[in-house]
Amino acid sequence: MTEHFDIVLRQGHLLDGDGHPVDLGIRDGVITAIAPRLEATAEHDLDIQGCLISPPFVESHIHLDSALTAGEPRWNQSGTLFEGIQIWGERKRSLTLDSVKQRALEALKLQASHGVQYVRTHADVSEPSLTALKALLDVRETVQDWMTVQVIAFPQDGIYSNVQNEALLEEALKLGADGVGGIPHYELTREDGVRSVHRIFALAQQYDRLIDIHCDEIDDPQSRFLEVVAACALRQAIGHRVTASHTTAFASYDNAYAVKLMGLLRRSRINFIANPLINLTLQGRADSYPKRRGITRVKELWQQGLNVSLGHDCIQDPWYSLGNGNLLDVAHMAIHACHMTGQAEILACYDMVTRNGLQTLGLLPETAQRGSLLCQGQPANLLVLEAPTAFDVIKNRAVVMVSIYGGRLLLRRKPRALYWSLPSPETHGTSDENDKSLGNLSDP
Ligand SMILES: [Zn+2]
Structure with a gap:
């Protein structure tokens, strides 16, 4: 059955997750679903492509x-x-x-x-x-x-x-x-x-x-x-x-x-x-x-x-x-x-x-108090950061791609990109960070 959400984040890494990407659904200000794949429609359906989902x-x-x-x-x-x-x-x-x-x-x-x-x-x-x-x-x-x-x-x-x-x-x-x-x-x-x-x-x-x-x-x-x-x-x-x-x-x-x-x-x-x-x-x-x-x-x-x-x-x-x-x-x-x-x-x-x-x-x-801030039933106050783990976020001083407060989309940012002019094929069009798993944030 297809559910409807206010916001769905697709294929992100939860801060305290098990390393596998998940979809996260938000409705009425609350995290209402987390699953490997959500059959869902949403006002904002964001493919975050391996970025970290973190508490604010x-x-x-x-x-x-x-x-x-x-x-x-x-x-x-x-x-x-x-x-x-x-x-x-x-x-x-x-x-x-x-x-x-x-x-x-x-x-x-x-x-x-x-x-x-x-x-x-x-x-x-x-x-x-x-x-x-x-x-x-x-x-x-x-x-x-x-x-x-x-x-x-x-x-x-x-x-x-x-x-x-x-x-x-x-x-x-x-x-x-x-x-x-x-x-x-x-x-x-x-x-x-x-x-x-x-x-x-x-x-x-x-x-x-x-x-x-x-x-x-x-x-x-x-x-x-x-x-x-x-x-x-x-x-x-x-x-x-x-x-x-x-x-x-x-x-x-x-x-x-x-x-x-x-x-x-x-x-x-x-x-x-x-x-x-x-x-x-x-x-x-x-x-x-x-x-x-x-x-x-x-x-x-x-x-x-x-x-x-x-x-x-x-x-x-x-x-x-x-x-x-x-x-x-x-x-x-x-x-x-x-x-x-x-x-x-x-x-x-x-x-x-x-x-x-x-x-x-x-x-x-x-x-x-003893568990995660990013689980079903918790208030939907969270960030998407342009790196796959908290370690990478600190190392790269990763930027905030998405900020959601009270279940509402507060801000979005386009990924940083760096384009080399050197004549080496593998340096063309890569992200300025050294993690290649991150693509463009898309909103179909
Ligand atoms: Zn002071």
């Missing part, structure tokens, strides 16, 4: 309010986190609702073009008008047909560095932020840092929100707020709702302390986000040689079974003038910076920008 990319840590402002009002010449915070302090005085919205939308489109379908953004809530937060809450609604956005209220300047900041953070939660953030290592004193973590947990409980703290984003081995965050999460048994972002100081702790800390982290079950592009460029700035990498213990956290995801953090802003929203660049950098070059480790880094990110955001469906 998840951007678990980005600052959309500062995105695309690099060089305004001046460039970060020292390259340090603290000069970045100073420049942002000057730039944010001239923010308007419209300008933040426009830049955030532009950045989200850039991310969507690279297959990102979920974004957790921080919104700076250290200035009295809360312009950045209001704009990003607005954007969250504007894009809901093509992107899921979470907004974290982030007190960039600290909760206790200024008398008004604590109230601004709470006001942000009243206005509808999805989560509460913090920056304990940037508070004026160690005591203020600890107090800020306790305040964050109290607010999260009072307003029933997620927690995502910029935690120990510094090379200082004495910056030890991660243990405070993990202990609070453990005592309240809410580790799955808590994220420690950056934790770069973890790379500078001596091993005796790190081993003890790892035991607490295992018990707390909190989530971790590393931002390799930014950690590598902002940290180690006070070192001569040997120079630290300034990236948290990604490999060891992963080996302990803790949930680690990877974020871009910045796209063309006072902290990082580069970046285009492509999470394959982030995964690729993590593989190098974290010594994750084993086959299983490379695939783990792919998970860190897909399903682990969903888990960090608290959006991994219950039914996919």
Whole structure:
């Protein structure tokens, strides 16, 4: 019997499939059939010819309010986190609702073009008008047909560095932020840092929100707020709702302390986000040689079974003038910076920008906790990438050929092609990648 679908993808390789190509049928926003061959008609019938079918990319840590402002009002010449915070302090005085919205939308489109379908953004809530937060809450609604956005209220300047900041953070939660953030290592004193973590947990409980703290984003081995965050999460048994972002100081702790800390982290079950592009460029700035990498213990956290995801953090802003929203660049950098070059480790880094990110955001469906995101009954949020396996996708930084969100076709792209002019017959008209199994994406 011939079935009718909204979309059928023909002869693709599932990320966690058995290596044989399959047809995948989508109806009413859900993956409704997967089989070697589907007898089917569809609104969009796409022959994807051996390309990879993958869950979408998840951007678990980005600052959309500062995105695309690099060089305004001046460039970060020292390259340090603290000069970045100073420049942002000057730039944010001239923010308007419209300008933040426009830049955030532009950045989200850039991310969507690279297959990102979920974004957790921080919104700076250290200035009295809360312009950045209001704009990003607005954007969250504007894009809901093509992107899921979470907004974290982030007190960039600290909760206790200024008398008004604590109230601004709470006001942000009243206005509808999805989560509460913090920056304990940037508070004026160690005591203020600890107090800020306790305040964050109290607010999260009072307003029933997620927690995502910029935690120990510094090379200082004495910056030890991660243990405070993990202990609070453990005592309240809410580790799955808590994220420690950056934790770069973890790379500078001596091993005796790190081993003890790892035991607490295992018990707390909190989530971790590393931002390799930014950690590598902002940290180690006070070192001569040997120079630290300034990236948290990604490999060891992963080996302990803790949930680690990877974020871009910045796209063309006072902290990082580069970046285009492509999470394959982030995964690729993590593989190098974290010594994750084993086959299983490379695939783990792919998970860190897909399903682990969903888990960090608290959006991994219950039914996919132990299984695949690409099986019958799962939401039809997925990508087709121009390579047959996740390994090849990372190796080639494969482009997104198709993005399907909520069962609707979001974008399609023509394959890249390279035509040699050299007089060798076997070099004529081949793809620019070295995999010959991929043909043209056709839509009969
Ligand atoms: Zn950040």
